[in-house]
Amino acid sequence: MLKVIGAKSIDDLFLDIKSRHQPKSFNIPSGLSEFEVLERVRGIASKNDARLVSFLGAGFYDHYVPEAVTALTSRAEFYTAYTPYQPESSQGILQALYEYQSMIATLTNMDVVNASLYDGGTALYEAMMMAIRINRRKKIVMDGGVSPIYRKIIRSYTSNLDIEFKETPIVHGRADREAIKNILDDKTSAIILQNPNFFGSIDDHTDIIKQAHKLGILVIESVYPISLGILKTPGEMDADIVTGEGQSLGLSLNFGGPYLGFMATKEKYIRKMPGRIVGQTEDKNGRRCFVNTLQAREQHIRREKATSNICTNVALCAIQAAIFMSLLGKQGLKDLAQLNLDKAEFARKTLEKIEGVEVKRSSPTFNEFTICLPKKAKDVVEKMVQKGFAAGFPLSRYYPEMENYLLVAVTEKRTKDEIVLFANNLEGALCS
């Protein structure tokens, strides 16, 4: 090969890199065999404790992932392909993404969906930027029920931008109508809501949305997909932009990622939407086929005027979710949602019986709820770890005034026995 190139050595190919450019150090350990690496990684993994019986949620849920999801997602024809820039050789990915978009659309009752964003938090940020692009206003109202993690992400991204933020409080676990009414005005671009909210409370935001629309304000809803097996959809409430974390649609918890940010909107806003969109068309012979469409919104064409800087998304996670949603089907989604609801209700009733535990029930919840303990939640949680339970999320992490509050999630994976044992241990932890 060097002969064809006309070079004497490989070093000859690097002459543009002068001696002054050479690494000052490159102190990396020597390579290992595959076997040795896996042994080492297994050793590191064993330092994690993944055996705890988990009642942890906070937006990220321990749902069962059917084996067929993993088996199909592991097909190298999906996972070793690049972005489908050449439609003729990417119909599998494109059709799978089209089906994903359609499934999220019917889940949320929205018109159009993009082919994925990184995660639920960055999707919410993108939705906010999209709203600002649509009505060119600069004020954003965030409901106190929106995940504090997502609120922090949004604040980080906008620290160098001229955007005014207002946050409205929670009353009785839900959006404060009075405060929202007072704060919305014709300068407001969008209001961001979440359902169920971070504390697990369910709401119907139709009234807030109606009011916002009168002032030309867009409404962004962040949702938990599994809950939509039962709950009133953002489309039914007439929300304008819907985002969410799709991890619960067949993805492992993976210590924080990769996850799946989804985004849906009304058809009239499609050109303001960030990210790729797969569209249906026909080939030269009139056969149905799929392509990346409306690419003129995207950074590779519009550069600094693009709707977003996103390029790599999480296509494989979207396909994984599509496989999960196909397996679950129309009835499976309802059944799964109902099962989560039943088990959470059972857990809530069981925990309520413990002396000193107060369950906040001012509004209905789905599979996560807030309890108030007679002690600091953080201390109780530490004790529960010793007993083999991840007891929930201590809310003081983001709400210093809620020292005794614990957020408890119950998915279909928790058995009745585990819930009862959890309650017994919690009772013990409170006494000691």
Add this chain to the structure above:
Amino acid sequence: MGNEEEYLYTKDHEWVCFEDSIAFVGVADYAQNALGDITFIEFPEIGAEVEQFEQFASVESVKAASDIFSPISGKIIEANQDLASAPELINKSCYEKGWISKIDPSDLDEKDNLMTFEDYSKFLEGLDT
């Protein structure tokens, strides 16, 4: 409208022609050709004031997006609604049926900043080399 030899042009390939003191604006053949099949036009708001050479609309094709700059200052009084359902009119008839907006011009002296058909033709020859 209809005789592009009487239009005035910008170096960004927009044209303007005047009918009864109203300015019709659109994009020149060179621009429509460079963009390819046009799929969408983002119109300016009716009633908006626009400055000469300021962006007032944009057009999209499958592989490109292009901002359209106004050849003349004034108030946008109408957008060509036919383009909403048939954006390909810009490709088929860029100097006539594919006009983009009507503008009520505020300063006709600005014509001096534009190229005549002859100048523009020379300008295009310069681009090709």
Add this chain to the structure above:
Amino acid sequence: MQLIFEKSVPERKGFQVPKSDVSMKATIPGAYIRKIDCLWPEVSELDVVRHFTRLSNLNYSLDANFYPLGSCTMKYNPKFTEKAASIKGFANLHPVLPQLDGSLVQGGLEVLFEMDQLLSEITGMDNFTMQPLAGAHGELTGVMLMAAYHRAKGNKKKYIIIPDSAHGTNPASATIAGYDIVSVPTDKNGVLSLKDFEAKITDELAGVMLTSPNTLGIFNSNIDKIADAVHKVDGLMYYDGANLNALLGRARPGDLGFDIVHINLHKTFATPHGGGGPGAGPVGVKKSLSKFLPISRVIKKDDHTYALDYNYPESIGYVAPFYGNFSVILKAYAYILMLGKEGLREISDHAVLNANYIMARLKKYYDLPFDRTCMHECVFSASKQEKNGVHANDIAKFLIDKGFHPPTVYFPLIVKEAIMIEPTETESKQEMDPFIEAMIEAAQLSESHPDQFKDFPKNTPVSRPDEVKAAKDIICNHFLKK
């Protein structure tokens, strides 16, 4: 092929949701319940397996096809890294567990800490954040770091310089972070000219975003001088790591004068691209910028345990909910451990050798706008073929018919009819030669029978799609057909 929805049969099930073991049937008040059904398909598990297996067969993929997609570094993804990522102790780890007790996630934190160290040494930086979830996300994080730096110093900065050959993500990232863009042209040697560049430098320059080697596959020997000029006005140098593959072990961005870098783990460190993602875009900085890095950060305590540290008051905050795309980071970690120092160095050797080999063999047939030794990729122009009406995209479609994933076409934008070829180091001469022969055949066919190109590809499941129709009559939701 049918859509999964078209295979739906009422009441068919693909997955049995377990029976409830609690004697409770909870209800929610009607006002909060959905009235419109969710129309997910009703299919069996076998239906689902057949459907998605058949779909997968419609794709070209790295495992089945040579994939010389310029700028995308489609190198082979070693299989064992998938195994590493699926180890239970990692795959099931809940991201908020550290809030309960840091001792529960020592393994996870160790991987993050070790990767910070390894990537810092590989790139010549001082600290890394693993949070950014993709390359463009890393860019945005990087520009936010620039903004934080200038804000802390009271600098009034307005714009960022980006070369005209840059990836579209660079100007898009800088804009959404609140900066104006100033573009600088590429000179006849295929690099930024120092003179043009210096003319654009003022006190209001926040920084410069560069990729090195650049998107033409050329290393700019003046890079350190550019950095000096930028640092004089207290601007910052941002390194877009898309092309780091070419420099591994040969040069480090940190030594070249860059202050901030992002790395595409899904390019340089072989994590699979998943048909569009997930990737990961860790960002590294020099010490003066470390205090601005996103929180949380992983620290190693005196007792050799690891902990999450949130106590950085000047941090830009959260750019992702947790610690980045952890399982992607884990795969890259396993890959780096396997290659080690020597293996990493061989990457750049072979990547550059392969690209120069392809360039040498094809330059008789295709116009080479910058005829000089390239790094890991080479950029041709189909300008000769265009004279016969054959465009870069037509050549791409011809290659698809021959079983190759085509190179990147029409990028970088500064090359007319660009064909950007990046073979990567994992391809052998035996894999590259048939591709080269096909490229030569395309060039010859463009002379003899240019009219044939409009029919390619012929051997694929579908022929060329009508993209104009797709953009005009938008159908992107099966349930919203007109």
